[in-house]
Amino acid sequence: LPCHLDGRWLALDEARVPVLDRGFMFGDGIYEVVPVYRRRLFRFDEHMLRLERSLTAVRIPNPHGRDAWLALMRELVERVAEAGGGDEQLLYLQITRGVTPRVHGMPAGLKPTVFLMSTPHHPPGPEQRHRGASCITHADFRWSRGDIKSTSLLGNVMARQLAMDAGADETILLREMPHGGVTVSEGSSSNVWIVLEGALIGVPPSGHTLAGIRLELLQSLCEETGIACHLRPIGEAELYAADEILISSAGRELLPVTRLDGEPVGHGAGRGKPGPVYARLHEAYEQAKLEQSI
Ligand code: PLP
Numbered sequence: 001l002p003c004h005l006d007g008r009w010l011a012l013d014e015a016r017v018p019v020l021d022r023g024f025m026f027g028d029g030i031y032e033v034v035p036v037y038r039r040r041l042f043r044f045d046e047h048m049l050r051l052e053r054s055l056t057a058v059r060i061p062n063p064h065g066r067d068a069w070l071a072l073m074r075e076l077v078e079r080v081a082e083a084g085g086g087d088e089q090l091l092y093l094q095i096t097r098g099v100t101p102r103v104h105g106m107p108a109g110l111k112p113t114v115f116l117m118s119t120p121h122h123p124p125g126p127e128q129r130h131r132g133a134s135c136i137t138h139a140d141f142r143w144s145r146g147d148i149k150s151t152s153l154l155g156n157v158m159a160r161q162l163a164m165d166a167g168a169d170e171t172i173l174l175r176e177m178p179h180g181g182v183t184v185s186e187g188s189s190s191n192v193w194i195v196l197e198g199a200l201i202g203v204p205p206s207g208h209t210l211a212g213i214r215l216e217l218l219q220s221l222c223e224e225t226g227i228a229c230h231l232r233p234i235g236e237a238e239l240y241a242a243d244e245i246l247i248s249s250a251g252r253e254l255l256p257v258t259r260l261d262g263e264p265v266g267h268g269a270g271r272g273k274p275g276p277v278y279a280r281l282h283e284a285y286e287q288a289k290l291e292q293s294i
Contacts, residue, residue, distance in 0.1 A: 002079045003117040004072065009079065012117055021113055023096030026104075027152030029113075030054040030096075033250045035121055036089040039077050040293035044070060046213050051093075054149045059106060060097050063114050069093075070294075072116065080118040088121040090251055094151060123253045129282065132258030132265075132274050133169040133247060137239075138162050140173035140185045144207040159188035170247055172260075174236055175208055182236040185209050187247050192234070193218070195244035195277045199228035214248035217292075221284040227277060243267060244275035254278070254285050 003012045022028035032051050035042040048066050055062050064072065073091055081087055098110030142155035163171040170187045177183055184192050184203055191212040193202045200222055205211040215231070222229035239245065245257035245265050256274035258265055264272030 001083050001085050001118065002076070003115070004076055005115050006113060015115070015117075017096075017113055017115075018099050020099050020102065021096055022098060022100065022110075023094065023113060023151055025102050027150065027154070028058075028097045029094055029151040030058060030060060030149055031092065031094040031151050032149060034073065034091040034093070035250050035253075036077050036087075036091060036118075037121075037289045037293050039081055039087045039089075041070070041073060041077070041091070042289060042293045043213050043217065044073075044294055046216065050149060050211065050213065053147075055095065057145070057148045058097075058150070060095055060112055063095060063112050076116050076118055085118060086120050088123075089118045090121045092117050092119065096151065121251070123251070124255055129255065130274065132256040133252075134167070134259040135170045135172050135187070135245070135247070135257050136163050136166050136168045136261055137172045137174050137236075140175040140208065142173070142208075146185070146208050146210055147205060149210060156188045163188065168259075170257075172239070172247075172257075174239075184234040184236070184239055186212075187249075190247040190249040190252060191215060192239075193246040193248065194234055194239060194242035195246070195275060196238065196242060198243075198277070199230065200246075200277060200281070201234055201238075202229070202231045203234055204231040212248055213250065214254070217285075217288065218248060218254070218281065221281055221288060225280050225284050227280065243270070244277055246278055246281070254281055 001012055002009050003015050005015045032047050034047045052062055093116045096113045098112050100107045100110055159171045172187055172192055173185045174182050175185045185208040186192055193200055203209050219229050243266055246254055248254050256278040258272050
């Protein structure tokens, strides 16, 4: 499939970067993942705002303005679709600081390396949504700038592998608070939500969670569908006592967590099954995909 590297279109397996690229040396780069439905970009402007925030935080100049990114990403979608990559895609874009002899400090005047590719997007189907995700929990051992969508993902990779080792789908990371107590930060590549007494509760943005694009989306879907929604810290005990647990990300959209640390999630007849709040939000999400893609 075609990809884009530093202004050139080429086949993915022919794309090369120098070993001194700081993305390779230090993980010194920023990325985004943008879902595409029916060849249209879902919540494009929200992704561009987060990209700008991440780049600013690490002092990499944004190589393109909003309209140039839009044109480039639309061209990628069309090229990939024409090459047989399908109409549902996940666009990956990465900007690294550039190529330079290996020094820690940030050399001035580098030309960022800009890379875009597309992979087929297979959101969870009916069977997976019915089965739900199985999660484990683990102490959050990552840095405190999780608000930056950095390509330095070793902590997230290690966290996800713990789930794989346990035969689970995702690891929910828990953090000791400086003044006592334990709260949920996020999944290894997802945000975490719980349902308590009919209300959806999500984790507010901080250095310990990425501000997922689905954070604002789910808040507005809740408003539309009349579900109460708050962002506030989620205590460990609340996670285990929740009526429902959900995870959200660009690739997995919204998924119910039906097992936590090997135990079924929820209470009564709904134990271990996707819950009613999930079902309503899933429907609203499907509608949003059609209405909020450009
Ligand atoms: N948290 C982490 C660590 C992630 O990697 C992701 C990305 O998928 C998310 C949260 C969810 O963010 P988004 O909804 O923008 O995909």
